[in-house]
Amino acid sequence: MTSTIERVDHTSMANAIRALAMDAVEAAGSGHPGMPMGAADMATVLFTKVMKFDPKEPHWPDRDRFVLSAGHGSMLLYALLHLLGYEGMPIEEIRNFRQWGSKTPGHPEVNHTPGVETTTGPLGQGLATAVGMAMAERSLNATFGDDIVDHHTYVIASDGDLMEGISHEAISLAGHLKLNRLIVLFDDNEISIDGPISLSESGDQIARFEAAGWDTVRVDGHDPDAILDALEAAKRSDRPSLIACRTIIGYGAPKKQGTSGAHGAALGAEEIAATREALGWPHEPFEIPTDIRDAWRIAGLRSGQARRAWEKNLAELDREARAEFERRIRGDVTVALAPAIAEHKRLLAETKPKVATRKASQDVLEAINPVLPETIGGSADLTGSNNTKTKGLEVYDAGNYGGRFVHYGIREHGMAAAMNGMALHGGVIPYSGTFLVFSDYCRPAIRLSAIMARRVIYVLTHDSIGLGEDGPTHQPVEHLAALRAMPNLQVFRPADATETAECWQLALETKDRPSAIALTRQNLRTLRTTYEEQNLCARGAYEIAPAAGDARVTIFASGSEVEIGVDAANELQKRGIATRVVSVPSFELFFAQSKEYQRSLTEGCEVRVGIEAAVEMGWRRLIGEDGIFIGMTDFGQSAPYQTLYEKFGITAQAVVEAVEARLSEKRSEEE
Secondary structure: OHHHHHHOOHHHHHHHHHHHHHHHHHHHOOOOOHHHHHHHHHHHHHHHHHOOOOOOOOOOOOOOEEEEOOHHHHHHHHHHHHHHOOOOOOHHHHHOOOOOOOOOOOOOOOOOOOOOOOOOOOOOHHHHHHHHHHHHHHHHHHHHOOOOOOOOEEEEEEHHHHHOHHHHHHHHHHHHHOOOOEEEEEEEOOEEOOEEHHHOOOOOHHHHHHHOOOEEEEEEOOOHHHHHHHHHHHHOOOOOEEEEEEOOOOOOOOOOOOOHHHOOOOOOHHHHHHHHHHHOOOOOOOOOOHHHHHHHHHHHOOOHHHHHHHHHHHHHOOHHHHHHHHHHHHOOOOOOHHHHHHHHHHHHHHHOOOEEHHHHHHHHHHHHOOOOOOEEEEEOOOHHHHOOOOOOOOEOEOOEOOOOEEEOOOOHHHHHHHHHHHHHHOOOEEEEEEEHHHHHHHHHHHHHHHHHOOOOEEEEEOOOHHHOOOOOOOOOOOHHHHHHOOOOOEEEOOOOHHHHHHHHHHHHHOOOOOEEEEOOOOEEOOOOOOOOOOOHHHHOOEEEEOOOOOOOEEEEEOOOHHHHHHHHHHHHHHOOOOEEEEEOOOHHHHOOOOHHHHHHHHOOOOEEEEEOOOOOOOOHHHHOOOOEEEOOOOOOOOOOHHHHHHHOOOOHHHHHHHHHHHHHHHHHHHO
C-alpha cells in the first residue's frame, strides 16, 4: 500500500480533485470550481494522511467528522467521496452534478449523499454545526470513554463563513468550552463573489480566533508538508485550532486563478484546456488514471484496521453499556419514557396545577431527564425564564463534558446550529430555549433542522402578548405562522400542563423532524382534569370541551387561548347555543390525520371560530373563509397581560359577541 501511494505524488492526487471539479461544473453549466481547485491540497492531506473514516462503513460511530462549511465548493467533497471509493458515488454521479435525481446536488445534503455529514450552503452554518458535533463527541466520550468515543471534527471554512455573524458566536462558544477536538482549515483565498475580500473586510481573522481562545497558525495552503505539520500539531492542542491556509482560488487556471471569475461559474472550454496544460493533466474529462485512482482508494482503506479494533472494543464492553451506546446511536428513546410521561400525567390530573406552560415544561423535564440520559439541555442566557434546567443536570463546560446543561450565552444563532451538530453526530438529543420572538435569530438553523430531518427541540417561551410589560419587541405575533409555514417542522403550542407533557413526548419520539414548543409566561389553569392514557395531542387537534347536544358552534384555539375558548363556550351554552371547543396543539399533526377525522372537527356546525393571540395566517384551513378569527392584527403594547388581552379584544366576551352577531346575520339571511 505504502509503495503505491508513494509512487503517486501528492500533486497528482490533488489534481484529480481539481480536474473533476472543473469538469463537473463545466458539464452542469453552473457551480463553483474555484474553491475545490484552491482547497484541493489541504483536502488531499486531510483525507489521505490525517482523518479517520472508512468508506465501507460510512456511519461508523467513531469516525472523524468532516464539515465542508464552504458548501458552495461541493465538488471538492463529491470528488473526494468518489476517489475514496464511497459506495453510491460512481463517476456517473460526478458527471450528473447538479442534475435531477443525482447524488451530487448543488450544495451537500446529509440525507442524500453517502459520506456527507451535514447539509451546508448558508455560510457560517457549517462551522457552527461543527461546534455541536465536537460538543457531542466530548459528551459521549465522558460517558463511554476513549475506547468507544475518540474522534475529531474537521472543517474547511471560507472567507464568507468567517464573515457571517454566526461565526463569531460559534468560535466564541468553542473557545470557551475548549473543544480541542475541533480543527478548522480556513481556505484563506481572499476572494468572494464581488471580488477581493478587501472590498468589505480588513479584519485579522487570526487575531479574532486567538482572542476567542483558539490555537492558530498560518501556512501555505499549497504546501502539503506544512499542512500536515499544522494538522498534527492541532491534534495535540488542548484548545480548538484554526489553520489559516493561504490558497489561490481556481488554482491552475491561468487567466482566472486568484480572481472572483473562478468563484461561481464554469471556467469555459478554453480556460479548462489551458488549465489541463498548466497542471500537466492531459486526460479526458472525468478520466482518472488507474494509478491515481488506486492511490486514492488505498488511502480510503487506511482506517479499516482502526475500525475493526473499535468494533472489538465495543464488543468487549459489558452488555448493559454496549446496549446503551447502541440505543443512543440508533436514536431510540428508552422504553422508560412512556411510563414516566404516564405517571406525570396522572399526577397532573390529581393536582390540577395552575402554572405557565414554561413551568409545566420544566416539570415534565424533571420526569424526562432522569430516564433519558442522552438529553442535553440549554438556554441562550434565559435559563430562569425558559425553565430548561432541571435539578439533576450538571453544567456542560470545559471542566465537565459529562454535564447535560449548556449555558450558550446570548448566542441564539450559534446555539441553534450547535444543536443541529449534536443531532447529526448522534447519541444525544439536544433541546434548548429562548423567547419565541427570538426564533427569528434561530430560523436559518431551524430551517436546516427541518431540511436535514433531525430531532432538535426548540423550547420557545414567552409565546404571545401574554408576556406583558416587555412590549412589542418581545411579543411575538407573526412567529407562529412563520414557523408553521416551514415544511417538516412540528410546532406545538400546548394549552395546559397535560398537553405540555404530551407535546414533549411527541417531540422526543419523533426522530425525523425537529420540534418547536411554544410556551406561555402567564399561568394557565388545567383544562384536562382527568387522566387519559392516550396522547390526545398526537391527533394535532381534538375536542377538549364537548357541546351540550349537537354543536352549532365550534371554537378552535391553541395554547393560552384554549382557556378563553372554554370560557366563551360555557357562556354561549348558558345562552342556549350549543358550543364545543377544539384544542389545536399542532397544525402539522392535525392536517396529517385522515380526511374523515379532520371533517369530524371542522364540519357540521353553523359557525367556526379561531382564537390565537397571533396573526390570522394559516387559520383559514381550520375555520374556513367565513369563519371568525379572534387574534392580533398589529404588534403588541407594553402593559400587564390582562390589559393587553382586553384592549386587543381577545376575550371570552369578544368571542361570545362575535358568535351571536354571526348567528343573527345567518337568521336574517334565512328570513
